[in-house]
Amino acid sequence: MAEKQVSKYLVNIEKHFSASNPILQQACKTFHELDQLEYDLGLIDENDSTVRKSSWWPIVSLIGGFSSAKSEFISRYLNTTLHSSHHKFTVHQHTPQTTNATLPGTALDADHRLPFYQVSHKIEQVEQGAGSKVNAFLELKTVNSDKLKGKLFIDTPVLNASDDSLVTPMLAEHILNMSDLVLVFTDLFDATPELIKNTVDEIVKQQDSNKFIYVIDHSEISLDTKKTNEIIASWQRRLAELGIHTGQFIVLSDSLSSITDIDQRLANIDNDRSYRVLHSLEKSIRDINDTHLPEVETFLRIWKERINMSTLIILGFFITLLLFAEITMGVVQILIDPIIGPIFLLIIIGFLIPTHLIVAKVHAKFIVNQLHERQKKLNISENLAGLFSQSLTFWRIILPINEPVGKNKKTRRRVAALIEKTKDLVQSLNDQFSHYEEEPPYTAPPQQTDFTN
Numbered sequence: 001m002a003e004k005q006v007s008k009y010l011v012n013i014e015k016h017f018s019a020s021n022p023i024l025q026q027a028c029k030t031f032h033e034l035d036q037l038e039y040d041l042g043l044i045d046e047n048d049s050t051v052r053k054s055s056w057w058p059i060v061s062l063i064g065g066f067s068s069a070k071s072e073f074i075s076r077y078l079n080t081t082l083h084s085s086h087h088k089f090t091v092h093q094h095t096p097q098t099t100n101a102t103l104p105g106t107a108l109d110a111d112h113r114l115p116f117y118q119v120s121h122k123i124e125q126v127e128q129g130a131g132s133k134v135n136a137f138l139e140l141k142t143v144n145s146d147k148l149k150g151k152l153f154i155d156t157p158v159l160n161a162s163d164d165s166l167v168t169p170m171l172a173e174h175i176l177n178m179s180d181l182v183l184v185f186t187d188l189f190d191a192t193p194e195l196i197k198n199t200v201d202e203i204v205k206q207q208d209s210n211k212f213i214y215v216i217d218h219s220e221i222s223l224d225t226k227k228t229n230e231i232i233a234s235w236q237r238r239l240a241e242l243g244i245h246t247g248q249f250i251v252l253s254d255s256l257s258s259i260t261d262i263d264q265r266l267a268n269i270d271n272d273r274s275y276r277v278l279h280s281l282e283k284s285i286r287d288i289n290d291t292h293l294p295e296v297e298t299f300l301r302i303w304k305e306r307i308n309m310s311t312l313i314i315l316g317f318f319i320t321l322l323l324f325a326e327i328t329m330g331v332v333q334i335l336i337d338p339i340i341g342p343i344f345l346l347i348i349i350g351f352l353i354p355t356h357l358i359v360a361k362v363h364a365k366f367i368v369n370q371l372h373e374r375q376k377k378l379n380i381s382e383n384l385a386g387l388f389s390q391s392l393t394f395w396r397i398i399l400p401i402n403e404p405v406g407k408n409k410k411t412r413r414r415v416a417a418l419i420e421k422t423k424d425l426v427q428s429l430n431d432q433f434s435h436y437e438e439e440p441p442y443t444a445p446p447q448q449t450d451f452t453n
Helices: 008-020 024-038 069-078 103-108 119-126 133-134 169-177 187-192 193-209 225-240 259-268 269-329 340-378 382-390 394-398 411-429
Strands: 061-063 089-094 100-105 139-143 152-155 183-184 212-217 248-252
Touching: 008 024, 024 269, 024 411, 061 069, 061 169, 061 394, 069 212, 069 382, 089 394, 100 103, 103 119, 103 133, 103 139, 119 133, 133 139, 133 382, 139 152, 139 259, 169 193, 183 259, 187 193, 187 212, 187 225, 212 225, 212 259, 225 248, 248 259, 259 269, 269 340, 269 382, 269 411, 340 382
Parallel strands: 061 152, 061 183, 089 139, 183 212, 212 248
Antiparallel strands: 089 152, 100 139
8 A cells, every 4th residue: 555645734643742741742653653544545536534523622603692792701711802703613822912813714614723614515415506605605704813712712603593505504514513612601691592492402412521511691690509509400400401510610700700710610621622633544545444445335335236137137038139049040959069169268257347346336426426425424524435446456347346445453453552542642642640659579577487386
């Protein structure tokens, strides 16, 4: 197999984390090994990389309802005046410049360092023609605030009962999946159940990830500890009715303690990002055996059935002609001749093999189109059709081989080795917080000599 060139993006990431995060620097090497494996299987091309499936920025997303609590919190927390675009997903990024700037959604779609990279393709999948209108859904705001250094804030759109587009729920799910911390302002749950159903379902689905903070806004009043606990208990009961049973609750008041609680969570977001990236790496590795190879194998079996059936139909037509020739001219006696018979058999084989190959190529074109559709439905970036095309060798067409290229012990060993490396990286990350010392070897106590006898 040809060796894949290390992507420039991966090289830059490795340099970036060389001093600040040696665990993620090591993860870059494992990402490249995964790239090489997927490149060998035809799942990615020379210029692509699996590292782009993860955002390497720590991401904080904010979700709210109809009130201004969310936008006021962002302006207050970042200590700047921001004019929120209530109908767009707005990414807030730090800038050293004194003047804030607003950039179009295409800036996010084209930059592989940001969490909405090539999201226009996903938009096009859910709503035809909307992929070219990415600026209607996204924007990037650069903000001169030290609170944003090394992280991204993503402000989600305000609920809109008249918005029947499928794009907004898709983007909301996309960003919730990629977020390391989600601030959910409880005015969200004051909206009608139909309007917040998709959001609530996604929160329930991901609630065990420990990344949700439910922010109860009472910033205009002072609250003591007892009253704060009563408010939290009331909201816990209310959200439990929606199926939400986990998550941290913070009541915003005019004191600084509530902001301190949020600061504490944000201080740990780099670690949350590291675990997320490593989890994404392990999932990408497991997907080779769990998703990509099985999906292509299924379509290979369909393809085999179609070409075999087509070849049998052609062979049946050929036999029909032969029977007709026997009835009219009596050619069977000629075909069983010891010299003419084998020559005729070779002619049949020489005709059927090229025909079989042509039929296989024709059916392959239809399967490739179906694999592209399946890839969109599964929402995966790997090229399933590339793996399928690598399996269209001469002997795989002729012989009854249904497994795709790469479904073998060698690939399983490579996958297992990569998973093991990922687990070692997670353990190294764990060791930064607690050190597991090996137990000293067992030493038997000295034997006592009995002098009584």
